[in-house]
Amino acid sequence: MAALNLKGITKIYPHSAGQKKAKRKKGEPEKKTNLQVTDQGVIAVQKFDLNIADKEFIVLVGPSGCGKSTTLRMVAGLEEISGGELYIDGQLVNDVEPKNRDIAMVFQSYALYPHMSVYENMAFPLKLRKMDKAEIDRRVKEAAEILDITQYLDRKPKALSGGQRQRVAIGRAIVREPKVLLMDEPLSNLDAKLRNQMRAEIIKLRQKINTTFIYVTHDQTEAMTLGDRIVIMKDGFIQQIGTPQEVFDHPANIFVAGFIGMPQMNFFDAQLEVSGGKYAVSVGGCRVELSADKQANLTAHKVPAQSITLGVRPSHMVLSKESGNTLTASVEVAEMMGSEVHFHANANGRDVVVIVPTMDAKGEHIDTFHTGDKLNLTFSGSVCHVFGKDGKNLEF
Amino acid sequence: MNKRSLEASRKRMTVYTYIALILGALIMVFPFVWMILTSLKTVPESMKVPPTIFPQEMIVTNFGDAMKSLPFLKLYLNTGLMIFFRVICAVAFSSMAGYAFAMLEFRGKKLLFGVVLVQMSLPSQIFIIPQYQMVAKMGLANSIFALVFPGIVSAFGVFFLRQTYMGIPKEIGEAAYLDGCTQWQTFYKVMFPLTGTSVAALTIFTAVFAYSDLMWPLVVNSDLNMMTLSSGLATLRGQFTTNFPVLMAGSLLAMLPMVILYLIFQRQFIEGIASTGGK
Ligand SMILES: Nc1ncnc2c1ncn2[C@@H]1O[C@H](COP(=O)(O)OP(=O)(O)OP(=O)(O)O)[C@@H](O)[C@H]1O
Ligand SMILES: [Mg+2]
Numbered sequence: 069m070a071a072l073n074l075k076g077i078t079k080i081y082p083h084s085a086g087q088k089k090a091k092r093k094k095g096e097p098e099k100k101t102n103l104q105v106t107d108q109g110v111i112a113v114q115k116f117d118l119n120i121a122d123k124e125f126i127v128l129v130g131p132s133g134c135g136k137s138t139t140l141r142m143v144a145g146l147e148e149i150s151g152g153e154l155y156i157d158g159q160l161v162n163d164v165e166p167k168n169r170d171i172a173m174v175f176q177s178y179a180l181y182p183h184m185s186v187y188e189n190m191a192f193p194l195k196l197r198k199m200d201k202a203e204i205d206r207r208v209k210e211a212a213e214i215l216d217i218t219q220y221l222d223r224k225p226k227a228l229s230g231g232q233r234q235r236v237a238i239g240r241a242i243v244r245e246p247k248v249l250l251m252d253e254p255l256s257n258l259d260a261k262l263r264n265q266m267r268a269e270i271i272k273l274r275q276k277i278n279t280t281f282i283y284v285t286h287d288q289t290e291a292m293t294l295g296d297r298i299v300i301m302k303d304g305f306i307q308q309i310g311t312p313q314e315v316f317d318h319p320a321n322i323f324v325a326g327f328i329g330m331p332q333m334n335f336f337d338a339q340l341e342v343s344g345g346k347y348a349v350s351v352g353g354c355r356v357e358l359s360a361d362k363q364a365n366l367t368a369h370k371v372p373a374q375s376i377t378l379g380v381r382p383s384h385m386v387l388s389k390e391s392g393n394t395l396t397a398s399v400e401v402a403e404m405m406g407s408e409v410h411f412h413a414n415a416n417g418r419d420v421v422v423i424v425p426t427m428d429a430k431g432e433h434i435d436t437f438h439t440g441d442k443l444n445l446t447f448s449g450s451v452c453h454v455f456g457k458d459g460k461n462l463e464f
Numbered sequence: 465m466n467k468r469s470l471e472a473s474r475k476r477m478t479v480y481t482y483i484a485l486i487l488g489a490l491i492m493v494f495p496f497v498w499m500i501l502t503s504l505k506t507v508p509e510s511m512k513v514p515p516t517i518f519p520q521e522m523i524v525t526n527f528g529d530a531m532k533s534l535p536f537l538k539l540y541l542n543t544g545l546m547i548f549f550r551v552i553c554a555v556a557f558s559s560m561a562g563y564a565f566a567m568l569e570f571r572g573k574k575l576l577f578g579v580v581l582v583q584m585s586l587p588s589q590i591f592i593i594p595q596y597q598m599v600a601k602m603g604l605a606n607s608i609f610a611l612v613f614p615g616i617v618s619a620f621g622v623f624f625l626r627q628t629y630m631g632i633p634k635e636i637g638e639a640a641y642l643d644g645c646t647q648w649q650t651f652y653k654v655m656f657p658l659t660g661t662s663v664a665a666l667t668i669f670t671a672v673f674a675y676s677d678l679m680w681p682l683v684v685n686s687d688l689n690m691m692t693l694s695s696g697l698a699t700l701r702g703q704f705t706t707n708f709p710v711l712m713a714g715s716l717l718a719m720l721p722m723v724i725l726y727l728i729f730q731r732q733f734i735e736g737i738a739s740t741g742g743k
Contacts, residue, residue, distance in 0.1 A: 196643060
């Protein structure tokens with residue numbers, strides 16, 4: 069049993085004396101993130117509200133510097149919480165030492181103890197808890213079994229590969245049977261193939277050990293495949309919380325829409341029109357009436373006609389034989405992916421990506437296009453995402 | 465053709481390198497050889513002008529005389545104890561202070577570290593008078609403690625181990641903290657064991673320095689029975705203003721343990737010196 073409640077958690081990194089001066093002098097040349105800066109310091113995480121159910125797998129995802137690690141480290145107890153309240157199982161733990169929070173963490177850099185063997189690494193947290201030898205042995209062996217590292221128990225971490233080290237790091241975390249298992253980009257030091265493999269292992273691991281997970285990544289594939297719910301963050305703020313399907317189908321704003329999904333969603337400058345109580349979008353001579361559920365959402369919010377940013381995912385763009393009521397695009401690059409082709413094209417002044425299968429259902433090859441060719445594109449009313457000028461999804 | 469000339473020039477370089485190294489070795493070794501030869505000469509021969517290289521009349525009584533004029537067992541013991549305690553103190557306190565400077569955040573850290581740096585950059589001789597006064601006021605002159613006193617903390621050691629601790633990823637300490645270590649347990653169970661090479665280097669460095677330290681032992685311990693090898697030998701110069709053979713014999717005796725230790729720990733010794741970047 070371990071439910072977590074994060075209530076308005078905020079983290080302010082105070083300015084250090086040197087930093088302030090340096091920043092003023094340099095005039096802040098590098099600015100990767102747009103974190104809010106106050107007199108007190110840099111606000112790395114703001115008003116983080118999240119209720120995590122017992123045994124839920126939560127993924128925090130977002131671009132570099134958005135405050136994912138900071139949030140995780142506050143839950144772990146490695147960073148002081150500047151504001152807000154953190155409850156584990158209903159108990160306020162803001163000022164509780166990490167060892168009494170019953171959490172374990174897996175670091176990106178593994179952070180194994182180099183002078184201890186794999187066995188000793190995994191036994192270490194248990195020894196500190198003065199557990200008896202037989203029980204330690206049982207738990208270490210069991211975890212090693214789960215993670216398939218039994219044959220390396222006598223080795224030092226130096227003699228292991230990256231993937232094996234990561235397993236040991238996970239092993240060290242799970243032997244304690246913690247209430248909450250925190251992972252900070254555990255796979256980002258591995259090569260692509262191993263990462264895919266370990267991702268599957270983590271899914272399996274989750275079925276074997278029953279605990280609450282909070283997993284940090286900047287990789288949206290990991291987020292989509294692992295999470296029960298995803299928390300998308302930017303500049304210290306939560307952008308959206310939802311299941312992978314929810315955030316994919318109903319992104320709350322342009323940022324989420326662009327962040328989730330590969331290749332990225334296409335965006336167009338378009339008009340939202342209302343006629344006879346029906347909403348439609350029109351972009352570059354192409355007018356599409358929105359689907360019934362979208363109509364209902366927009367009507368419920370009494371959204372007026374306005375200029376909008378229209379989002380359509382690449383796989384939802386359809387090639388049309390006719391040229392009436394379509395969006396014309398000129399092909400710039402065609403990437404052959406095997407079963408599909410990605411066309412990078414220019415339509416209505418914006419770059420778009422269109423994914424087209426190379427074969428139709430009957431196995432007939434579809435005509436391919438070359439640089440400079442014109443495409444006639446359409447899309448249905450159910451795949452349109454309409455964002456207002458402030459970037460928010462108008463359906464919300 | 466080209467390849468052959470390249471090979472030839474490489475060979476020539478090797479020859480030059482060897483000649484340079486042999487010359488260097490001769491220059492380094494000569495004082496030792498001279499010391500051995502002098503210790504076997506009679507007093508008049510040792511002062512002859514022009515000097516002889518090989519003793520015309522070889523005698524070994526100089527060694528006996530040296531042992532008679534100095535309490536050698538005591539000197540060995542004093543030197544050994546001084547080195548032992550200085551090493552223990554340097555390693556223990558430098559490790560703790562180095563860890564604190566590298567890993568912990570506390571008020572006045574920058575200032576305190578500045579003090580360490582300043583102390584390191586000043587010659588140790590300027591501290592001798594105040595240090596002597598401190599020891600004398602405590603009434604502890606002429607004791608082993610007096611010999612150890614200036615080596616209790618080592619600014620160099622603090623700096624050196626701080627650098628080592630800085631090189632250890634912070635996550636390891638954080639992992640230990642999450643695993644349930646207290647600050648002290650993190651230090652001695654996880655961090656300290658990772659500094660083995662640096663601690664070995666500091667040990668060697670401290671030991672060699674303590675062994676060859678002359679000024680402080682001479683100043684603080686005037687009782688011959690509380691002297692170290694180096695200061696004891698220095699008194700020989702006073703008693704026998706001109707008896708070089710006995711002095712050389714004594715020096716050889718004093719060198720013996722160090723030479724034996726060096727032969728045993730040659731590898732660690734060289735690695736240690738190389739890793740400190742000193743000398
Ligand atoms: N000790 C600190 N002092 C001041 N600012 C900090 C400190 N640690 C982190 N920050 C700032 O807080 C912000 C959030 O950092 P955080 O490490 O949580 O990002 P992240 O989302 O984990 O990014 P990444 O994907 O690169 O790991 C960053 O912009 C960073 O510059
Ligand atoms: Mg991070």
